[in-house]
Amino acid sequence: MAERVLMKGNEAFAEAAIRGGCRFYVGYPITPQSEIPEFMSHELPKRGGTFIQAESELGTINMSYGIGCAGGNVFISSASPGIALMQEGFSFLCSAEVPLVAMNVSRSGAGIGGIQPGQCDYNQVTRGGGNGDYHIPVFAPSTMQDAVDIIYESFEIADRYRNPVMILADGMMGQMMEPVVLPEPKTLYKDEADIANYKPWALTGSKGKANRNRIKSYHAHPAELEQYIDYLYEKYMRMEKELQRAESYHTDDAEIVFVAYGSMARIVREVLEVLRKDGIKAGMIRPISLWPFPTAPFEALNPEVTKVVISAEMSKGQMIPDIRLALKDRIPVKLFSRTGGIIPSTEEIVAFVKTLRKELK
Amino acid sequence: MKAIYQSTVGEGLTLTDTSYCPGCGHGIIHKLVMESIAELGKLGETIGVSPIGCSVVAHEYMNVEMCEAAHGRAPAVATGIKRVHPNHIVFSYQGDGDLASIGMTEIVHAAMRGEKFTTFFVNNAIYGMTGGQMAPTTLLGQKSTTSIDGRKKEISGMPIRVSELLATIDGAVYVERVAVNTPANVRKAKQAIKRALDVQQRKLGFSFVEFLSSCPTNWGLTPVNALKWVGEHMIPYYPLGIFKQPEEEK
Ligand SMILES: Cc1ncc(C[n+]2csc(CCOP(=O)(O)OP(=O)(O)O)c2C)c(N)n1
Ligand code: SF4
Numbered sequence: 011m012a013e014r015v016l017m018k019g020n021e022a023f024a025e026a027a028i029r030g031g032c033r034f035y036v037g038y039p040i041t042p043q044s045e046i047p048e049f050m051s052h053e054l055p056k057r058g059g060t061f062i063q064a065e066s067e068l069g070t071i072n073m074s075y076g077i078g079c080a081g082g083n084v085f086i087s088s089a090s091p092g093i094a095l096m097q098e099g100f101s102f103l104c105s106a107e108v109p110l111v112a113m114n115v116s117r118s119g120a121g122i123g124g125i126q127p128g129q130c131d132y133n134q135v136t137r138g139g140g141n142g143d144y145h146i147p148v149f150a151p152s153t154m155q156d157a158v159d160i161i162y163e164s165f166e167i168a169d170r171y172r173n174p175v176m177i178l179a180d181g182m183m184g185q186m187m188e189p190v191v192l193p194e195p196k197t198l199y200k201d202e203a204d205i206a207n208y209k210p211w212a213l214t215g216s217k218g219k220a221n222r223n224r225i226k227s228y229h230a231h232p233a234e235l236e237q238y239i240d241y242l243y244e245k246y247m248r249m250e251k252e253l254q255r256a257e258s259y260h261t262d263d264a265e266i267v268f269v270a271y272g273s274m275a276r277i278v279r280e281v282l283e284v285l286r287k288d289g290i291k292a293g294m295i296r297p298i299s300l301w302p303f304p305t306a307p308f309e310a311l312n313p314e315v316t317k318v319v320i321s322a323e324m325s326k327g328q329m330i331p332d333i334r335l336a337l338k339d340r341i342p343v344k345l346f347s348r349t350g351g352i353i354p355s356t357e358e359i360v361a362f363v364k365t366l367r368k369e370l371k
Numbered sequence: 372m373k374a375i376y377q378s379t380v381g382e383g384l385t386l387t388d389t390s391y392c393p394g395c396g397h398g399i400i401h402k403l404v405m406e407s408i409a410e411l412g413k414l415g416e417t418i419g420v421s422p423i424g425c426s427v428v429a430h431e432y433m434n435v436e437m438c439e440a441a442h443g444r445a446p447a448v449a450t451g452i453k454r455v456h457p458n459h460i461v462f463s464y465q466g467d468g469d470l471a472s473i474g475m476t477e478i479v480h481a482a483m484r485g486e487k488f489t490t491f492f493v494n495n496a497i498y499g500m501t502g503g504q505m506a507p508t509t510l511l512g513q514k515s516t517t518s519i520d521g522r523k524k525e526i527s528g529m530p531i532r533v534s535e536l537l538a539t540i541d542g543a544v545y546v547e548r549v550a551v552n553t554p555a556n557v558r559k560a561k562q563a564i565k566r567a568l569d570v571q572q573r574k575l576g577f578s579f580v581e582f583l584s585s586c587p588t589n590w591g592l593t594p595v596n597a598l599k600w601v602g603e604h605m606i607p608y609y610p611l612g613i614f615k616q617p618e619e620e621k
Binding site: 034036060062064065066068069072073074075076077078079080081082084098099102106202205213214215216217218222223224225226227228230 | 414415416417418420423427428430434435436437438439440441444447448449450451452453454455456459476477480
């Protein structure tokens with residue numbers, strides 16, 4: 011049954027995964043998401059699932075690939091440098107068409123960076139650091155409820171497309187407490203014996219099958235590989251059309267439109283209220299899917315009304331190329347950015363807008 | 372009439388010509404592994420993992436459900452599979468570049484966790500697929516394309532003995548090194564596979580068989596001389612035998 015509870019972000023993410031059909035969790039400790047493996051280690055076995063602590067993020071992604079090949083529904087989580095280490099695996103899973111739900115509770119900076127919240131993994135998750143032509147849908151919730159709902163749904167999305175799905179939540183969301191409504195637990199397959207019915211492509215042993223299943227990534231012949239790449243490309247194009255998601259707030263009459271996702275979108279929502287009280291017509295587009303980047307709300311903006319678009323990020327303008335493409339450069343784009351793990355205040359963004367308006371006049 | 376030889380082609384092995392070079396040990400080892408699983412009547416309940424290396428295509432020939440793994444990661448992948456299907460036979464099949472170099476972490480930790488699958492480790496003392504570079508198992512003085520004057524201890528250290536290393540790990544319950552260089556050794560190799568699979572079926576822990584194998588192509592030897600080289604050079608450095616077995620069998 012659905013129930014309303016007060017939970018810490020990371021624990022709510024894990025609970026949503028279990029309710030969404032996660033039967034296996036693999037992880038390796040890293041701040042700010044270690045509560046997820048901790049929670050999974052004691053909760054998942056009680057609910058009929060399996061927890062594995064891997065020796066590294068390479069172990070995490072490759073054990074998960076094995077679980078996925080064998081038809082198990084698997085959830086993994088990590089934070090920025092850990093996700094970086096998994097990139098070969100993501101490319102491999104995409105090429106082998108193995109589903110997986112991954113969560114990046116992201117931190118700040120390149121290299122080891124810092125452990126405070128950040129959004130500078132935008133390029134890493136939307137472009138991917140692995141080799142080859144591949145795509146992973148990325149969803150960026152901005153409230154705990156968004157996160158719970160999208161994690162819950164992601165197992166079915168991953169299975170439908172036979173592809174990994176990524177949830178990007180910054181460290182601030184992982185650490186905060188908020189009331190959420192937890193959806194009813196669902197069962198994707200009953201038991202081990204039921205996997206072959208639910209996922210006929212999975213490796214469950216060839217017994218009783220007309221043809222044995224094989225899952226592969228290597229193609230020795232160029233013509234065969236090109237054909238396979240074209241087949242996957244067609245799937246990615248379908249995903250690009252079907253998975254775009256966004257929310258628009260007060261954009262119809264807005265002279266200034268923010269673009270923000272995740273924790274930044276929460277702050278910008280407050281900024282909009284303050285600006286509107288001061289008579290400044292401001293709105294926001296909140297991309298929920300970062301890949302595919304949602305284009306429709308940008309196409310709907312009228313340059314006669316909207317004079318400037320502000321990309322508000324905890325990164326250095328990584329989202330701007332996507333915004334400019336979606337806008338087809340019809341409206342100028344400015345950057346508001348804080349990094350290093352610093353979360354901007356409402357006042358600071360309001361002041362930024364007021365200065366910008368003076369400059370534009 | 373009693374059959375003196377039963378071919379596993381069409382049963383454990385597919386009816387396909389392999390891509391392996393003449394005199395390569397992979398073909399013999401494929402046959403032994405698949406014969407052993409066929410004799411257990413478990414082909415339909417087996418899942419294998421092929422590595423990156425010449426045997427990436429093992430799934431073309433081994434007539435069971437299989438997947439490929441990224442270079443070195445097969446033990447992690449097999450771990451995932453076995454956790455989903457704990458009653459199936461699960462194995463990884465890996466070369467020495469794959470297992471003893473890039474994948475050393477994954478094999479050590481799979482053994483440490485006592486994962487209940489079997490690893491078949493093909494040690495041909497060289498990187499086959501990429502054209503004969505030095506492996507961690509390349510013998511001292513052995514020539515390769517990245518050690519053209521022969522491997523030197525001062526630069527590259529001593530070749531690693533993986534079976535001995537894994538035998539120090541509690542979770543590794545069965546560890547044996549065999550060779551496929553003579554008919555007698557080939558027969559012993561099959562017995563090792565069967566014992567390892569038995570340990571797996573009894574869920575006692577991790578099981579491991581190392582095969583000293585030949586790569587005539589990258590050693591620059593004829594198939595016959597390559598097999599001789601295994602006996603003359605590899606076996607003295609990599610002694611054959613059981614390094615670890617369940618208590619009651621000692
Ligand atoms: C990440 C990565 N690094 C390097 C390679 C290139 N590569 C392919 S096979 C191989 C070595 C294979 O040697 P071995 O494991 O000894 O197997 P063999 O071919 O001798 O059977 C290497 C280095 C790769 N495919 N992926
Ligand atoms: S290169 Fe060596 S290992 Fe590879 S198939 Fe040929 S003989 Fe076998």
